[in-house]
Amino acid sequence: MSNAESVLGPMPVSAAREGAKPFFDQVHEWIVTVDHKKLGLMYIIYGILFLVIAGLEATVMRIQLAIPHNHFVSPQVFNQLFTMHGTTMVFLVGMPILFGFANYLAPLMIGARDMAFPRLNAFSFWMSALGGIILYFSYLGGPGLYGAGSAPDVGWFAYAPLTSQAFSPGHSTDYWIIGLLVSGVGSIGTALNIVTTVLCMRCPGMTLGRMPLFAWLNLVMSAMVLIVVSPLTAAQIMLLLDRYLGAHFFDTQAGGSAVIWMHFFWIFGHPEVYVLIIPGFAVASEIIPVFSRKPIFGYSIMVAATVAIGFVSLGVWAHHMFTIGMTSYANAFFVASTMAVGVPTGIKIFNWLGTMWGGKIRLTIPMMFCIAFLFQFLIAGLTGIMLAAAPFDWQLGNSYFVVAHFHYVLIGGLVFTIFAALYYWYPKVTGRM
């Protein structure tokens, strides 16, 4: 009897031992960990840290823009702020947090003990972390020996030839390039890991057709990361060659092409928006059925629509380039492909509505964030259709309309679903309601 008790009650002993560990041992344990839950939490905490930094940058920009002819910050600082805000939100907030949730939850949902490659997982996290540190080190190291501006100021899209040595002396642009190159390696590593885990590590009986939508959507997202981050990484290397070894890929003064950079950037940049939004869909697809007290409506159609979005979104990138003087045929093609993405996206919205329809909706905090997501994402999708009409884009492009559209997508689609996920899985992660 006493034996049985001691067998049944090891938890308090182990907890006491855990608490007794010296602080540095605990820190050491987190640094060397290859555990998917710990790495997932580190990704999320890292992303939230940069969310605060990018939020402060946005606040300073909004103060500058609050009244006309304001002199709160100089033009140079303003340009650095929008560059750093955009780069931070996409690469150091969005991607890490969604990788964090995928890391933590995907193995649990498919019945795997851990990710397929635990060490690659740790390596990828630390590469992403290093990328962020390199980007922000530009505030110290950017001026270099030239005394030029500190943080990068070329926009998050970094159009050539503004990034060439002639227009961006100093090292700030180099920190932007290398920061994203390094974090890109981390993204590719984690994406590879998620794809392998979901395809090869499912427990017996968990066929692809029975897999939770969360796992399905993160599989599609990760496959897209593998395809689209690589061109960006290649372009970053070409840009470094231009800047330091006299290559002329994008250096227009030596006959290079500014348009080639746009193609490289947007073949990454547009699918990247879907990379960020699909995990948001994944969260919504978990939470909406739970608080509607109904199963997800049209599971297989949801999977098919996501895969369709993944494929079609690889062929829409030049809708960011309607104003660069493409032929009418090229413009028409990208109008068609871009509007076509609206169809599977609409199917997803209708299926979430179908899930809520006839349910008993409990308006908890995660559910309210998901409803707000549906509303904002509806506006995001419709403004996207407006921008997809190329001639309308000739007027709207590069204006605050685009900024607003994009933030409807990513605040409504990503940030709101991240908040929903934080509230929804906080008890699971911490053991506290």
Added chain:
Amino acid sequence: MCCLAALCLSVAEAAIAAPGADPAIPNIFTPASTPADSVYHLSLFVLEVCAAIFIVVFSLLAYSVVKFRQRASDDGREPPQIYGSNQMELAWTVIPVLIVVVLFLATARVIHAVEDARFPPNAIEVTTVGHQFWWEFQYPQEGFVTANELHVPVSDAKQPTPTHITLLSADTDHSFWVPMLAGKTDLIPNRTNSMWIDPHETGTYVGQCAQYCGVQHAKMLLRVVVESRADFDKWIAGQRAPAQVADSVARGRQIFETTACVNCHTIAGTDAKGKFGPDLTHLMSRETIAAGAALNNRADLRQWIKDPEVLKPGSLMPAMQLPEQDLDALTDYLVSLR
């Protein structure tokens, strides 16, 4: 629901189309030129379709949140568990596909009309070169160059005189955007783009660079002065005339020709043949300086020469560091360049 949609749309259309076309307040919903007009009509159609979709989907969302929320009197039993419906899926796939097809056809038509337009032989040819952070306008048919303020004749419906604009860049990417005349088109180094306008009414239409081009992208403003044919011809004649020479400003001219001014600026008939900055031959024929950052009057001009950073931080023009009396003499000379 359809009546509601139609009502909202008519109110919205009235709201955006009501104000008269004031060229000083750029508005994509008050077009004054054929390309802008085509875009305007397409945009109304797209807005109507999107507004209708918004009303339908938003109503469904609001209805389901209100109607299907859990009541206080709820018995705790599960609602009917429905896993999907192929008929519903088919409906909300086919209808959006049809909408997309219609939108695509409407869009493709406007793309073709604007991009593949043909020009009458009397079209005005202008070459625009984007610079950090100003506009150079070359009139190859007339053989002169000006800056920041593009002059074009008004285009009569009976006898159209469109202006065909070739777009080049001297440094980074820029974008030519005067919302009431046409959508934007980029100026990209190593690439020749083009666009066209045929303004129906006279006036000074404002616009700006619409592609981030460096530190002072925000103050790269743009003016298109649309004049009657007679006024335009008069302006052309004035621009083709040699620069004014007055003995009273000989001192200022000497300062101009013996300082770094000549490295960047051209004044026809003098040794100043620089191409990096705006042509100053008929400087005072322009309303603004520094690409619209300041008015072109004596005080601002003097301040601009003394320290451009005050008016336009990040401008590539250096402060000239001249003694005060030289600054006055130089300003006198520039003000004489009518």
